[in-house]
Amino acid sequence: RRSGPGASPQREVVRHETNHGYACYVSEAEKATAPAAESKAELDRAFESLYRDHLRDVYSYSYYRVGNHHDAEDVTEQAFLQAYRHFERARRESNGRPLRPWLIRIAHNLASNYHRDRARRPQRVLEETEPIAAPHGTEQIVEGREELKRVMEHLQHLPDDRRDALIMRFALGMDNREIARALGRSDGATKVLIHRAIKQLEEEMSANGS
Secondary structure, X not given: OOOOOOOOOXXXXXXXXXXXXXXXXXEHHHHHOOOOOOOHHHXXXXXXXXXXXXXXXXXXXXXXXXXXXXXXXXXXXXXXXXXXXXXXXXXXXXXXXXXXXXXHHHHHHHHHHHHHHHOOOOOOXXXXXXXXXXXXXXXXXXOOHHHHHHHHXXXXXXXXXXXXHHHHHHHOOOOHHHHHHHHOOOHHHHHHHHHHHHHHHHHHHHHOOO
C-alpha cells in the first residue's frame, strides 16, 4: 500500500487468514465511528465471530451472483466493511435473531450495484471452478456438487429476484424466513417467490435436458 500524503488510512486486519486467501480490513477511522454502547473490545470480538462464522456464506452468495472469484472477493470485503459500520445497531435491533440474513442482504445490495454499474452480466456464467458451498439438501433437485453447479448455471436465466432466492436456498441452505429477511419481503411473498422460482428452474432444466 502507498505511504505518505494522500495515502489511504491504515487498516487493521480483523481476521488474518481465511479459507479464500484474503482478509477483511477495517480502518481505524471506521472503527472510531462505531457506537460505544458496548466496549470496543466486546464489539470487535463479536464481529470477529460473525466474520468467522459467515465469511463462507457471504463469499458463496457473492460468487454465484457476480460469477467470478476476483469480484466476489471485492463484494465480500465491502459487505463486511459495511457490516462493521452498522454492527452495534444491527445487534441491538436483531432482538437475538441470527444476523446471517442481514449480512446476505448487504451482499445482495452490493452485488446488485455491481451489475448496475457495469450494465452487464458476466460473460461466463461461472468460472471453471468447483462450487463454493456444498448443497444443504433442502430440495431433491440439488443432490450433489456437480448437480449444484448445473443448477447455478441455469439460475442465470431466471429473473433476478427468483435467482437470488434460489442461490440463498440451494447454495447457502437458508430457510424461507431467512430468505424473506435477506430480501426484505414478507414470509408469504417469499414462499410464493420460491415456489415460482423452483417451478421455472425445473422447466428451464427440463427444456435443456438437464
